[in-house]
Amino acid sequence: MSTPPQTGRLSTLAAAYIIARRDFVASLFSRSFIFFLLGPLFTLMVGGLAGGIGARVQQNVERPKLGIAMSEFDVIAMTRARHELAGKLGGAIPDLVEVKRLKPGESFDPAAAMRNPSANLGAIVSGTPAAPVLTGPPGRIENWQGQVELIAAEATGQGPTTYPAVTLGKLAQTTTADTRQGHVVTAQLGQVVLFLLTMLLAGMVLSNLVEEKGNKIIEVLAAAIALDAVFLGKLFSMLALSWAGLLVWGLFGGVIWFGGGHSLNDFPPPAVGWPLFLGLGVIYFSLAYLLLGSLFLTIGSIATTIREVQMWSMPISLLQILNFFFASYAVAKPGSVVELMAAIVPFSSPLTMIARAAQDPRLWTHALAIGWQVLCVALLVRIGARLFRTWVMKSGPQGSGGRRRWWHRPAAAVAGVADRALPG
Structure with a gap:
């Protein structure tokens, strides 16, 4: 007696893992990843040349x-x-x-x-x-x-003929004002680094999805597994690729930095300490990347041309800059309604909370913020998948009058052969 064919679908996380592994391996061993790693070298080269020219100009400018x-x-x-x-x-x-x-x-x-x-x-x-x-x-x-x-x-001889020597009375510890000012400096530095890395790396999601739309690969994947899993898998594959690049850059920069006799003591210590601050930085960068990447992924899924992608992505980038200014303003208002609102708005929440880690030693607020940001990522992925299914694949249940309703759950039945073919 023959065994009946299995028709069970993969779970969302299992399917997302397969998509993420596929995209990550394909991107990691491509030639474009080498150029991706070399990108910061050109940036540092241009920055060094600009700084050297600026310093030379300042030296040549005479003061009045x-x-x-x-x-x-x-x-x-x-x-x-x-x-x-x-x-x-x-x-x-x-x-x-x-x-x-x-x-x-x-x-x-x-x-x-x-x-x-x-x-x-x-x-x-x-x-x-x-x-x-x-x-x-x-x-x-x-x-x-x-x-x-x-x-x-x-x-005229009316000035002092001798100047008394001043004895310096150094304090054993820094004052409260010095500590608070140091926390603000670290908070601003953390926000700037988090914002720049997110804006620099999140755009990779756009090009990846637009390319697969043109090759019809996304439609094949959507026919085999749930679109939510496809979107999650692509987000996490690009996040893993970004972390691979950051790991290489971090190791290279760390060797130069620590080899030059520098250390983290060159910067004011955060309120939670450097180990926790760096750990929270990893988490908040990942969540900021996923939040912004989910928007870019939605744009890339419904856009039909590169021109449309550029037109849609520019307002998103400008809004993210406004979120950065909003979070930067909240640094000066710790414990106020402004900081609370900046922590609630999903796209400014990672920037606000990394600054709070530098200023406030309490950790329970970070647990709430991380949970809230994870929920927002899930909602944005779900909305993006529904929009893609409704606007691009033209699938989904019909509403009254023949109009599609994107909030309805689409048909889940797919061929069992597609479910079994994808894992292999």
Whole structure:
């Protein structure tokens, strides 16, 4: 007696694992993955060149100088006073450049001298050390008023002849204000890194699905297993591929960083400690990637051309930038309604919670946030699968008047041969 054919379907997780393994292996051993790994090298090269050029430009740009136009004796006295004060105050004292030594009774127009383009003058001091006159733009002369008064007092002998030594009383520990400020710095750094990595890597989901739509592969997979499993599998395969790239970049960068004598102590420690902070960073990056990737996956599934993909993905990217600004603003409002709302909105929640890990040592809030974000990922995947089935595959139950209702559950019956063929 022959055994009847098995017609049972794979579970959603089992089917998603098969799709994820298939896509991950195919992408990992492709030539494009090598170029994907080399991408940050070009970014670092361009950043290094831009930083070097910027530093060279800053070195070549002269800072504004303070011109002086007084009698010969007063010019010598003011120059000597400026030199003595510069030894104590350093860059706080502006550079003093001689504009003109005036003869007795000679008139002088500071405004005309300021119009000289080759002098690089920020202001001009004239008159006498006992009654100096500072001429220049309002903002500049207000900033330099105190320095000019010090130079004039030193030149007239009214300044201090000795400067008492200051004894430094160092605290054994940092103050509460220093600790709080350090937590804010770490929170902002964590948000920036999480946002940049998510925006950089989540776009891979789009190209992957658009390519398979063109080859009709997605329709073959959808005929064999549930679309929810297809979407989940593709999301997790791209997430695993991103983590493979991050692992390579992290190992390479870590060797350079720690080999150069640096350590995590160079940055202010987070409130939960570095091990938990890095662990939460892994979780929140994964969830942020899945949330944004599920949107991109939905766009790639219903778009028919690359042009449509670009038109749909740009508003999503702009909204994600707004979410980043929203989460960044919530950093300055810990415990407020603004932070609570930023933690509830799914796409800003990972950014907000990684900042909270740097500022607040409590962990139970992260358990709630992670559960909420996982639920949002599941809902977005389900909605994306229903939209794809209704708009692209033109399948699903008919509503009244012949209209399709995407919220109805589609027919689950598929050929048993497709169920048995996919795992092999």
